[in-house]
Each structure stands twice: as C-alpha cells, then as structure tokens.
Amino acid sequence: MARPLIGRTIKRLRTDQALTQQALAARLGISASYLNLIEHDQRAVTAALLIKLGQTLQVDLEALSGQQERQLESSLREVLADPLLGLEELPEAEVRTLAASAPHAARAMLALYRALRVAREDASGLALPSGRRILLPTDEARDFFHNQANHFPSLEEVSENIGGELGAAPSELNHAVAERLRQRHGVRVRVGPLEQSLRRYDPASRLLELSESLPRESRGFQMAFQLMLLEAREAVEAILAPAMPSSAEAAALIRIGLLNYAAGALLMPYAPFLAAARALRHDLDLLAAHFGVSFEQAAHRLATLQRNGQRGVPFFFLRVDPAGNVDKRFSAAGFPFARFGGSCPRWVVHTAFATPGLMRVQVAELPDGATFLCFARTLTGPALRWGEPAPVHVVAMGCDVGRAADIVYADGIALAEAKVGIGLSCRLCDRADCRSRAFPPLEHRLTLDPNEEGAAPWRFER
Numbered sequence: 001m002a003r004p005l006i007g008r009t010i011k012r013l014r015t016d017q018a019l020t021q022q023a024l025a026a027r028l029g030i031s032a033s034y035l036n037l038i039e040h041d042q043r044a045v046t047a048a049l050l051i052k053l054g055q056t057l058q059v060d061l062e063a064l065s066g067q068q069e070r071q072l073e074s075s076l077r078e079v080l081a082d083p084l085l086g087l088e089e090l091p092e093a094e095v096r097t098l099a100a101s102a103p104h105a106a107r108a109m110l111a112l113y114r115a116l117r118v119a120r121e122d123a124s125g126l127a128l129p130s131g132r133r134i135l136l137p138t139d140e141a142r143d144f145f146h147n148q149a150n151h152f153p154s155l156e157e158v159s160e161n162i163g164g165e166l167g168a169a170p171s172e173l174n175h176a177v178a179e180r181l182r183q184r185h186g187v188r189v190r191v192g193p194l195e196q197s198l199r200r201y202d203p204a205s206r207l208l209e210l211s212e213s214l215p216r217e218s219r220g221f222q223m224a225f226q227l228m229l230l231e232a233r234e235a236v237e238a239i240l241a242p243a244m245p246s247s248a249e250a251a252a253l254i255r256i257g258l259l260n261y262a263a264g265a266l267l268m269p270y271a272p273f274l275a276a277a278r279a280l281r282h283d284l285d286l287l288a289a290h291f292g293v294s295f296e297q298a299a300h301r302l303a304t305l306q307r308n309g310q311r312g313v314p315f316f317f318l319r320v321d322p323a324g325n326v327d328k329r330f331s332a333a334g335f336p337f338a339r340f341g342g343s344c345p346r347w348v349v350h351t352a353f354a355t356p357g358l359m360r361v362q363v364a365e366l367p368d369g370a371t372f373l374c375f376a377r378t379l380t381g382p383a384l385r386w387g388e389p390a391p392v393h394v395v396a397m398g399c400d401v402g403r404a405a406d407i408v409y410a411d412g413i414a415l416a417e418a419k420v421g422i423g424l425s426c427r428l429c430d431r432a433d434c435r436s437r438a439f440p441p442l443e444h445r446l447t448l449d450p451n452e453e454g455a456a457p458w459r460f461e462r
Helices: 006-016 021-028 032-039 047-057 067-080 092-101 103-123 137-147 153-166 170-185 216-231 233-243 248-267 270-279 284-291 295-302 348-354 401-406
Strands: 188-192 199-202 207-211 316-320 326-331 360-365 371-380 392-400 419-421
Touching: 006 032, 006 047, 021 032, 021 047, 067 092, 067 103, 092 103, 137 248, 137 326, 153 170, 153 216, 153 233, 153 248, 170 188, 170 216, 170 248, 199 216, 207 216, 216 233, 216 248, 233 248, 248 295, 270 284, 284 295, 295 316, 295 371, 295 392, 316 348, 348 360, 348 371, 348 392, 371 401, 392 401
Parallel strands: 188 207, 360 419
Antiparallel strands: 199 207, 316 326, 316 392, 360 371, 371 392
C-alpha cells in the first residue's frame, strides 16, 4: 500500500537526480505512464517496487517517507494562515498542489515570508541597540542544517580518520585529543577560572583555556571542537561555500555548527554509536555514560544518524528555554515544527519544565493523525557566579510512534490509550475542546455568547 505523499517524494528524488520519467521507468521495469500515475498518488506502490525504487534511486526506504513534503506543506499552511494575507480559510487542496508541483516556488514563498517578518519586526522597532537591523541569521542557519538532514558524510569521514589515528577507547579519548593538540599543533590546554567564557583560544600563544565550571564531558567536547577547528577547516569550508550564506553572521553560525558536528562525530563515531544506540534501545543516559559525553551531546548525535545504508531511527531534536524560545531544532522524523510562532502548550516540550531533571514521555497526536513518541528533560547549565540564574533548557526528541518498540522510553506505555492531542500552534489548530488554547484558530469564525462561558477559552464554528 502506498505511503502518504510517496508519489511526490519519488518525483522529488527523480528530479533531484535529473532523471526523466521515461529513464526512471525503464530502470524500474515499468511503463512511464504507470510511473506518472504513481507520482500523482493515483496508483499504489507494492513492497517489491518500493524496494526497487530505493535501490534505483540509491536511497534508504526511510528517504521515501515523504517527510520533506510534509514539512513543506506544514510551513505553507502556517504562512497562509497569516491574517495579513486575508484568506478566510486555508485552501488545503491548493497547498498540496503547490507543494507537489512547484516545491521551489513554495520555498521561495517561505523565504519571502521570512523577509516580510523581518521587515515588520524592524518597522516595529525591534533592532539592536546599535541601530543595526535584525537579519535573523539563526533562521538561515537552521534552514541550512534542516535541508541537509543534519548529516554531513565528509565530516563523518574526517572525524573517522582522526579517530582511527587516535586509536583510543571512549574512556581515554579526552586524553588522546589533548595529546594530539599538544604534539601536532603545539596547543596547551589549561583549566581554570574564565571571565564570561567557557572556552578561549589564543592563536598567538597556542593556549586553549577551559572554564573550571565545565563538567568533564563538556571539557572533552571543547577540546574536540578545537581539534576540528584546526584539522577539519577545509572540509567545513567545502560544505559552506556552495550554501552562499547571505551574511557574515549566518556563515559564522553555520561554520560553528559544522565544527560542533565534527567534534561530536569524533567523540561518538558513527558505526559504534549506532550499534550502541540499538543495543541500549536509545537510552540517552547510558549512551552518554558509555561515550563519556553529556546527555545533550548524545541526544544531538542521535539526530544525525542518517547515513545511506546505515540509518538510525529518524529523530527530531529540539532545545527550548522556559520562555519558549527555540535555539536548536533538527528533524529527521518529519515532525512539522512551527517556524513563525509558538508551539502547542500541551506538548511535552513545555510541560517538562514542571519536573526538572526527570524524563517526561508523551505519545503526541497531531490533527492530521500523525503520531510521535516524544521524550523530554530539563538540563541546567553552570552559573558563572553567585546570584546569576543558571541557564535552563529542555532537550526534547521524538520519532514516529511506529518505531516505539526500538525506544526504551516507550516501555510500559499503552500507546493507543496514551495519545495526547496536540497542534502545530494555537492559530493553526482546530481542536475545539482544548482548554490550553491561547488563541482562536485563524480559519474558523468565533461564536461569542455573553450568556455562557465554556470550559475551553474560545468557541468557534467548525
């Protein structure tokens, strides 16, 4: 039976590889007319043909999930719901048609909308104290990593080569990295008090200073980052150059993100980490202990395991602060993040703040029926001095509920009965009985009655 959006996914993969329908049909041993029907979701794809598609297009079956198409549709619906556009109802059929037939135009529309938001914010006086406009390089960097599925084979290769030369077990890797810095690059590492910094490198003196407030695993990661800054520079620039960032700030953010990726790949080599993740059923605490890394580092690494032929469970990864600001976000699981506003207050990402340090698990069902196993936990960073509030974030991950058997956090949960209905955001959600709703949905008219107050904060026509 065909998976949702499988036809659009096949068309995207075919066009990405510059194949005509006739050429792909010939390789599959089917007619071009039959392939055309499949691409328009008018014919089902058999299991045998699905496997052959994966082999012919040289992608894993996970790549045929349609997650990029779903994310594009979700972003378009969010944009078209803006009251500024004057659409009383979201034209669902038109959204699907646009995403399927003109994906490049759809992405251009999203880029224009982001520019519009920047202009509106700037006009409202949201600028830096210096008067410089806010150009949102963070959005550009997030899009870059999202479009690359947060997986970079060339950085994996560089990290594996360096790790092979180090030849150290996970428990000895920090020492091996420090020795390589010293012997190959003349870099000394010193741990001590640092004012307003966690890591500071002086190229002139070849001194790498690490704050004594950092835990051991974070010191190890900072040393790995420094090593990649010295040895993976060419690989990073080769990835960055074709992206052509629009500003120096965006380029710097992407560059740092790529170096962080390489450092994580060094400390958690792909094949051993994937094997351990499967054996430990993705228990993040056990994975972190095994590789001598932090909980967040292990979680981030899980979200990068997208190597062709060796894919891990497709996870989304999210880091959010108590005010709801998202500073890290990756999705290999096809979860439709809200790009331009707050997310659902019923989502475990937000409720996890109520139980600091404890893992919270939720079976989250979106309005379209897509269901995800989500798990989230608060993490507290070091305070640099007395009286300064320690930074608190929630790190959340999730995957399609169909992979729940592979995840230790699903144990003991009756998945069907435990579902919690959430929405993309209040303005895009049409759940009428939600008592946590902050705003009414944009595509429904309000029904206001001064003689009655309902349990839900907003009543509207369905």
